Amino acid sequence: MAGLLFVYSDPGSAVSQDEFNDWYDNEHVPLRIPIPGFQSWSRWVAADGQRPAYTAFYDLSSPDVVAQPAYAGLADTRSEREKSIISRIGLLDRRTYELHEPVYPPKAGDAYDPAKPGAYISVIEVEVKQEPGVEEDFNKWYDEEHIPMLAKVPGWVRSRRFVLVNSGAVGTEAKA
Numbered sequence: 001m002a003g004l005l006f007v008y009s010d011p012g013s014a015v016s017q018d019e020f021n022d023w024y025d026n027e028h029v030p031l032r033i034p035i036p037g038f039q040s041w042s043r044w045v046a047a048d049g050q051r052p053a054y055t056a057f058y059d060l061s062s063p064d065v066v067a068q069p070a071y072a073g074l075a076d077t078r079s080e081r082e083k084s085i086i087s088r089i090g091l092l093d094r095r096t097y098e099l100h101e102p103v104y105p106p107k108a109g110d111a112y113d114p115a116k117p118g119a120y121i122s123v124i125e126v127e128v129k130q131e132p133g134v135e136e137d138f139n140k141w142y143d144e145e146h147i148p149m150l151a152k153v154p155g156w157v158r159s160r161r162f163v164l165v166n167s168g169a170v171g172t173e174a175k176a
Contacts, residue, residue: 005094
């Protein structure tokens, strides 16, 4: 089953925006892209000015990719620069997800190009109560009403749903 590595990040007050962006774009991402199972990536800046300021998406062939030595071993081979930034960063909140079925195909036409991210992305996080029938009712509503409604919004290109597999955060602003 396909997966997603979703990362919220924010440089915080001890790392400048320039230092953070240079590290992220020129060291952090390039080390991940050639790893088997990493299929694509995109990086986003919060449009509302809220924090965390950045989000990155890495499409994975499987959520298990992050447990494989090629990815998991990156923590053991950090450069001095990365060690320094990680020790000072405000937030690096990594979450791994599994793609939820059914998969909704993107709208046909020029609006969707799998090689290029869109202009905007909307991220919704929902925690469903763990009571009998609640998850089934939520999934039915989401699949049969919510997604079809969103698909009618002008400019809406696609919807994807994922289920959290694991998460962890580091940084001076990470919540315990």
